[in-house]
Amino acid sequence: xxxxxxxxxxxxxxxxxxxxxxxxxxxxxxxxxxxxxxxxxxxxxxxxxxxxxxxxxxxxxxxxxxxxxxxxxxxxxxxxxxxxxxxxxxxxxxxxxxxxxxxxxxxxxxxxxxxxxxxxxxxxxxxxxxxxxxxxxxxxxxxxxxxxxxxxxxxxxxxxxxxxxxxxxxxxxxxxxxxxxxxxxxxxxxxxxxxxxxxxxxxxxxxxxxxxxxxxxxxxxxxxxxxxxxxxx
Amino acid sequence: xxxxxxxxxxxxxxxxxxxxxxxxxxxxxxxxxxxxxxxxxxxxxxxxxxxxxxxxxxxxxxxxxxxxxxxxxxxxxxxxxxxxxxxxxxxxxxxxxxxxxxxxxxxxxxxxxxxxxxxxxxxxxxxxxxxxxxxxxxxxxxxxxxxxxxxxxxxxxxxxxxxxxxxxxxxxxxxxxxxxxxxxxxxxxxxxxxxxxxxxxxxxxxxxxxxxxxxxxxxxxxxxxxxxxxxxxxxxxxxxxxxxxxxxxxxxxxxxxxxxxxxxxxxxxxxxxxxxxxxxxxxxxxx
Amino acid sequence: xxxxxxxxxxxxxxxxxxxxxxxxxxxxxxxxxxxxxxxxxxxxxxxxxxxxxxxxxxxxxxxxxxxxxxxxxxxxxxxxxxxxxxxxxxxxxxxxxxxxxxxxxxxxxxxxxxxxxxxxxxxxxxxxxxxxxxxxxxxxxxxxxxxxxxxxxxxxxxxxxxxxxxxxxxxxxxxxxxxxxxxxxxxxxxxxxxxxxxxxxxxxxxxxxxxxxxxxxxxxxxxxxxxxxxxxxxxxxxxxxxxxxxxxxxxxxxxxxxxxxxxxxxxxxxxxxxxxxxxxxxxxxxxxxxxxxxxxxxxxxxxxxxxxxxxxxxxxxxxxxxxxxxxxxx
Ligand SMILES: Nc1ncnc2c1ncn2[C@@H]1O[C@H](COP(=O)(O)OP(=O)(O)OP(=O)(O)O)[C@@H](O)[C@H]1O
Ligand SMILES: [Mg+2]
Numbered sequence: 001x002x003x004x005x006x007x008x009x010x011x012x013x014x015x016x017x018x019x020x021x022x023x024x025x026x027x028x029x030x031x032x033x034x035x036x037x038x039x040x041x042x043x044x045x046x047x048x049x050x051x052x053x054x055x056x057x058x059x060x061x062x063x064x065x066x067x068x069x070x071x072x073x074x075x076x077x078x079x080x081x082x083x084x085x086x087x088x089x090x091x092x093x094x095x096x097x098x099x100x101x102x103x104x105x106x107x108x109x110x111x112x113x114x115x116x117x118x119x120x121x122x123x124x125x126x127x128x129x130x131x132x133x134x135x136x137x138x139x140x141x142x143x144x145x146x147x148x149x150x151x152x153x154x155x156x157x158x159x160x161x162x163x164x165x166x167x168x169x170x171x172x173x174x175x176x177x178x179x180x181x182x183x184x185x186x187x188x189x190x191x192x193x194x195x196x197x198x199x200x201x202x203x204x205x206x207x208x209x210x211x212x213x214x215x216x217x218x219x220x221x222x223x224x225x226x227x228x229x230x231x232x233x
Numbered sequence: 234x235x236x237x238x239x240x241x242x243x244x245x246x247x248x249x250x251x252x253x254x255x256x257x258x259x260x261x262x263x264x265x266x267x268x269x270x271x272x273x274x275x276x277x278x279x280x281x282x283x284x285x286x287x288x289x290x291x292x293x294x295x296x297x298x299x300x301x302x303x304x305x306x307x308x309x310x311x312x313x314x315x316x317x318x319x320x321x322x323x324x325x326x327x328x329x330x331x332x333x334x335x336x337x338x339x340x341x342x343x344x345x346x347x348x349x350x351x352x353x354x355x356x357x358x359x360x361x362x363x364x365x366x367x368x369x370x371x372x373x374x375x376x377x378x379x380x381x382x383x384x385x386x387x388x389x390x391x392x393x394x395x396x397x398x399x400x401x402x403x404x405x406x407x408x409x410x411x412x413x414x415x416x417x418x419x420x421x422x423x424x425x426x427x428x429x430x431x432x433x434x435x436x437x438x439x440x441x442x443x444x445x446x447x448x449x450x451x452x453x454x455x456x457x458x459x460x461x462x463x464x465x466x467x468x469x470x471x472x473x474x475x476x477x478x479x480x481x482x483x484x485x486x487x488x489x490x491x492x493x494x495x496x497x498x499x500x501x502x503x504x505x506x507x508x509x510x511x512x513x514x515x516x517x518x519x520x
Numbered sequence: 521x522x523x524x525x526x527x528x529x530x531x532x533x534x535x536x537x538x539x540x541x542x543x544x545x546x547x548x549x550x551x552x553x554x555x556x557x558x559x560x561x562x563x564x565x566x567x568x569x570x571x572x573x574x575x576x577x578x579x580x581x582x583x584x585x586x587x588x589x590x591x592x593x594x595x596x597x598x599x600x601x602x603x604x605x606x607x608x609x610x611x612x613x614x615x616x617x618x619x620x621x622x623x624x625x626x627x628x629x630x631x632x633x634x635x636x637x638x639x640x641x642x643x644x645x646x647x648x649x650x651x652x653x654x655x656x657x658x659x660x661x662x663x664x665x666x667x668x669x670x671x672x673x674x675x676x677x678x679x680x681x682x683x684x685x686x687x688x689x690x691x692x693x694x695x696x697x698x699x700x701x702x703x704x705x706x707x708x709x710x711x712x713x714x715x716x717x718x719x720x721x722x723x724x725x726x727x728x729x730x731x732x733x734x735x736x737x738x739x740x741x742x743x744x745x746x747x748x749x750x751x752x753x754x755x756x757x758x759x760x761x762x763x764x765x766x767x768x769x770x771x772x773x774x775x776x777x778x779x780x781x782x783x784x785x786x787x788x789x790x791x792x793x794x795x796x797x798x799x800x801x802x803x804x805x806x807x808x809x810x811x812x813x814x815x816x817x818x819x820x821x822x823x824x825x826x827x828x829x830x831x832x833x834x835x836x837x838x839x840x841x842x843x844x845x846x847x848x849x850x
Contacts, residue, residue, distance in 0.1 A: 053415060077417030089412035091405045098401045105398055106417035147416065268632035270580075319819055325631040326578045330775055330818050333580070337768060337811035341804035454763075458643060461636045495658075499647040502640055506625070509637075513628055 002065040004029045004186050005050070005081075005155055010059040012045045012210075019045045021210045022059065025188075027155065027203075032177075032187045034201035034218070036194050038230060041207040043190040044086050047157045050188075051083045052076050064154070077106050082153035086160050086190075088144040092133035096124055099132050100146050107151025112183075117146040120176055138169035145176070155186045162193055174200075194226065208232045235368045242372060244487035248480030249380030250441060254456055255463035255475045256386060257434035263470050264407040264427045265317070267328045271336035272435070273457030278339055279305060279439020280448045281347055283354050294356035294444065301436040309432020313425040321421075336453065343450035354443040379441050383479070386434065387472045393430075403427050455498070462505040468515025477516065481508070529837045533786075540687055544680040556683045556751060558793050559690040563744050564766060565773040565785035566693050567737045573780035574701070574709040575733030578631050580767055581638030584622070584645050585738050587761035588615050589745025591649055594755045597667060599654055604670060611746050612739040619738025623731055639763075646761035660756025668753060686747050693740050698782065698838070705732050713780045775814045778824025782838045787826050 005027040012020035020042040027033045035043050048054045050061060052073040061069040068076055082103070090099050100117055118125040121142040127135060132143060141161055148156050162170040170193070177200060181187065191197035198204055198218040206214040206229045214221065214229035227233075254276060261269050269275075279301055286297035316335070320328050362374040394400035402423055406413045413420055442448060442456075462482055467474030482501045489500020508516070539546070543555055564582065571577050592614040596607035626637045650658045672678035700706050708729035711719035720726050744766075749755055759765075769792065777788020792810075799806040821828050830836065 051415065073414060074417040074419050083415055085412070085415050089409065089415055091408040091412060093408045094401065094405055098405075101398065101401055102405050102416055102418070105402060151417075262632070266632075268636055270636070316815070323818070323822055326572065326576070326779075327818050327822055329578060329580075329632055329635050330771065331815050333768075333771060334811040334815040334818070338808050338815075341807040341811070345804040345808075458636070458640055462640065465633065465637075495651060499644065499651075502644040502647070505640065506644065510625060 002062070003027060004031075004064060005188075006060070006062040007046075007050070008060040008062070010046070010049060010061065011057060012042065012049050012054050013056040013058075015055065019054075019210055020049065023205075023207070023210075023212050025205055025212075025215075027186050027188060029154075030181070030184055030186055031202045032181060032189060032200050034197040034204040035188055035190045035207065036197065036204060036226075036230065037207035037213075038232075040209075042210040043207055044159055045210075046207070047083060047159050047188065047190060050076075050157060051081060074106060077151055077153075078108060080108050080152070080154035081157065082107065082148035082151040082155070083157045084141075084144050084148045084159060084161055086163070088140050090132040090140055090143055090147075093131055095129055095131055096135070096143055097128040099143050100124075100150050103147040103150030107153065110152025112149050112152050114150070117149055120149075120179065121146060138165050138173070141165060141169075141173060145173070149180065153185060155188070156180065157188045157190075159190045160192060162191065162196075170196075194230070198226075206230055235370055239370050240487050240491065241484065242366075242370065243376065244483045245480050246372070246376035246380045247487070248476065248483035249376070249383035250438070250445065250479070251459050251463055251483055252383045252476040252479030253379070253386060253434060253438045253441065254460040255467070255479060256383075256390065256472065257431040257438070258457075258460040259464045259467065259470075259472065259475055260390070260427055260431050260434070262464055264403055265313075265424055266407070267317070267325060267332070268461065269335075269431075270329060270332040270457060271339055271453070272332075272431075272460055273455065274336045274339035274343075274453030275308070275432075275435045276439045276442065276456050277448055277450065277453040278343060279436050280354070280443035280452075281343055281352070281439075281450075283440050283443040284347075284352055287354050287356075294354065294359070298440040301440045302433055305432040305434075305436025305439075306429040307432070309435070310425045310429040312432070313428035314421070317428070318421055318424065321424075336457075340450055340453060347450060349449060349451075351447045351449045352443075353447050356444045360444050375445055379445065382437060382441065383476060386437065387476060390430070391472050399423075399426070459501070462501070466505065466508055466516055468518030470519030471515070471517040474515065474517035523833065526833050526835060526837065529833065533837060543687075544683060549676050549679050552679050552683050554793070556679075556686050558789055559683075559686045560744060560748060560751070561769065561773060561792065562785055562789040563686075563690045563693045564741065564770045565777070565789055566690075566697055566782075567740050567744070568767075568770050569774045569779065569781075569785050570697050570700070571734050571737045573774060573784070574706075574713055575730045576631075576712050577730050577734050578635040579638040579734070580635050580763075580771065581622075581640075581642035582741060582770065583761050583763045583766035584638070584642035585615050585619065585741035586745040586748060586766040587642075587646060587649060587757070588618050589742030590749040590755045590760040591652070591655060592742070593746040593749055594655060594661065594663070598661075598663065604667070608743070608746050612742045615742025615745070616735070616739040619735045622738075623734050627727075627731065627734075642761065642763065642767075646757050649761060650757035655755065658757070660754055660759070662754040663749065668750075671750065682747065682750050685750070689740075689743055689747055694782075696736075696740070700733075700736065701782070705729055709733060769810075772810045772814050774824075776817050776824055778826030778830075780823070781826050781830070781836070783830075783836065784824050784826040787829075788824070791825065 003026045007023060007025040009022045009024065010020060011018065011022055023046065035046065037043050045054060049057050052071060057069060060067060063079060063081060100114060123139060124142055124146060127139065132140060135143065161173060174196060189197050189201065201218055204215065204218055205212055206226060208229060213232065214225060258268065258272050261267060283297055283301060286292045286300060287294055316331065317328060320331050360375045363371040364374060365371055394404055402418055406418060406420055406423055410420060459482060463475055463478035466478035466481060482505065485504035486497045486501040490497035543552060568582050571579055589611050592611035593607050596602045596610045597604055622641055626634050629637050649655065655661055668678060671681040701709065708719065712726055712729055745760065752759065773788035773792045774785055776791055777786065778784025795810065799809055817824055
């Protein structure tokens with residue numbers, strides 16, 4: 001059986017700027033892959049390339065065995081990829097529930113609905129009629145995750161979900177990830193908080209200046225090796 | 234005294250027509266984030282189309298009017314896909330310039346086809362019918378129909394935008410277009426649908442206007458300015474506010490006209506400018 | 521490093537200027553009238569380009585200031601009986617004040633609103649002008665021959681006097697814009713043209729710079745209004761506040777020539793008058809063509825004809841920026 005997601009020799013360009021240089025990443029069904037790297041390493045660019053939101057790429061992106069590198073974002077989302085974008089990117093003047101419903105409109109048909117999201121994040125049920133802009137940062141992040149889950153994805157891309165949140169809230173949000181994994185979803189986690197992200201991951205990929213500097217299983221490498229490939233010394 | 238009351242009632246009904254002029258502009262400002270300078274000319278083009286359908290093809294006015302609506306929707310959709318969408322990557326200034334060019338093309342196209350004469354569509358007597366209210370106050374049936382149409386359109390648009398999935402998607406795009414792309418909304422298609430809605434309001438405006446008032450190929454500019462004033466007075470995102478704004482402008486024009494017929498249009502502009510200075514965010518801003 | 525083409529372009533510009541200076545002795549009165557019109561449109565185009573192209577203030581009510589200038593001049597010269605030169609300066613002062621007032625009213629609006637808002641203001645002022653007692657009401661008023669005589673006893677002399685005045689005005693407008701663009705404000709405007717947010721981040725006072733471009737243009741547009749009045753010999757709300765003549769044509773000229781460049785309005789004016797000579801007899805088709813060309817230009821060459829040419833040439837014909845290395849004008 002082929003992998004759920006396979007990036008082969010992926011390059012990302014912003015105009016003349018070459019941001020990601022020929023990387024290979026594989027994510028099997030049900031796996032959590034942790035993507036780490038310093039600021040500007042190209043993590044977000046990689047996720048945006050997977051969802052189809054960078055100006056130009058070369059190379060291959062296979063999802064469930066099918067080459068999707070030429071597909072539009074709506075097509076990719078409809079076939080089961082969801083992004084929890086950096087900075088949450090909610091619709092501030094739509095209500096919580098409307099924000100969540102957007103996910104249902106653009107995603108795949110499937111079992112996950114409002115009820116499930118409210119079961120995972122009960123606070124959103126209380127606030128479902130409020131505008132997204134009225135929520136706290138942590139609650140907004142929950143809406144962003146909920147919106148992605150409403151797409152009934154097979155693969156969820158998380159871009160720095162802990163950014164700007166207090167440790168307590170980060171803990172709450174991270175508790176949710178195993179429950180998502182238990183539903184059989186695969187994940188790619190981009191995170192600054194390396195130890196938390198590696199603790200969850202089956203696999204990790206470390207990027208440095210647009211290239212992969214180290215990859216493997218978290219248990220197989222030492223902290224020193226990771227530090228070296230993270231900072232590039 | 235009843236004379237004054239009569240004027241106020243007539244003006245309020247005229248406000249209904251102004252509200253319909255403004256609805257399309259309110260959608261394009263709110264969702265598509267640009268002002269279509271050719272909005273008034275598109276309305277006038279619809280009036281001329283109504284003229285052709287009724288006079289040259291001999292269709293009864295109601296049927297001609299019903300035909301206008303899908304035509305308007307198709308026109309809006311095509312304009313968005315064929316023209317405005319192509320400019321979407323450019324800045325607001327350039328999109329205005331495009332609509333400006335469109336406006337000049339439409340005005341002169343109409344002038345070339347229909348000539349400069351003032352026109353009006355006859356609708357088999359309905360424009361003359363009136364209801365007796367009390368005292369010596371009569372209400373024209375046509376103005377009443379127009380006002381009711383405005384209310385129905387506003388209520389319908391509110392329902393569509395706030396109660397349906399399509400509406401949520403359209404509002405999402407209006408709210409955060411970049412985020413909309415990230416979550417896989419088909420932005421171009423949805424914008425074309427929004428513009429088709431605008432086209433419907435233009436068809437309704439043009440159809441009704443052609444029966445109620447005189448028009449000529451250069452009437453578009455004044456309709457655009459009225460629509461603009463109403464939208465700004467209403468405040469962003471408020472559809473019922475558009476009705477109030479329409480009535481305010483119509484009242485101002487009516488009272489100005491009572492002083493001196495030459496002051497009719499001027500009074501509308503001046504009241505707008507004063508209210509705008511007092512409340513730049515509009516009377517009923519939603520956000 | 522200037523290529524042959526650039527040199528050619530600069531020589532053409534210089535010859536053009538020399539030709540314009542010598543026009544009163546070189547050309548027939550009919551040609552002189554045409555050149556007067558062309559220079560008038562060029563001046564308006566340069567000024568609108570300053571406001572919209574450099575200042576990012578999208579106004580489509582520039583014709584208001586032409587009208588204000590015309591009416592103020594008439595008021596001072598005819599009703600108050602002031603000397604023409606005094607009346608001219610006073611008219612410019614009036615448009616300056618009006619410019620400040622209008623800007624104070626509209627500056628909060630975002631692009632599209634400001635555009636139509638300025639149009640509403642222009643429409644309002646035009647309607648007011650049509651009701652002003654003493655200014656001929658709806659039918660307008662003529663300047664008496666006694667006043668026009670002071671520009672020259674016979675018609676051809678008057679033509680060349682007015683032509684020289686208009687040429688002076690065009691040169692003045694160009695010089696002012698050139699100097700402005702090379703000043704600190706100009707640096708801000710250039711930054712603004714490239715990216716509004718970028719300019720704000722870089723510490724440019726974008727509000728001030730935009731206001732400056734708008735307010736400085738107003739008295740110059742008023743001056744154009746005065747000279748248009750002298751050309752036509754009369755004022756009327758329809759002609760003096762003509763949106764078609766003083767805004768729509770001007771927009772087309774700048775858009776087709778190239779928004780946000782010094783060369784754009786010049787090229788646009790040339791194209792505009794060429795098209796006019798060719799298509800004038802076709803009436804509505806002329807305007808339809810202009811509208812269509814401007815749409816195509818905005819879509820496919822947003823920087824206009826000059827933008828296309830500049831890509832070939834690689835540098836401006838009229839040097840504006842300093843070379844960071846040598847400090848010479850590029
Ligand atoms: N829209 C863009 N246009 C041009 N360059 C971009 C754009 N987005 C990202 N880049 C560049 O691509 C490189 C990788 O950026 P990216 O956002 O992918 O990094 P990242 O690993 O997510 O960093 P961070 O941890 O700061 O989020 C950077 O050098 C960045 O400047
Ligand atoms: Mg990032």
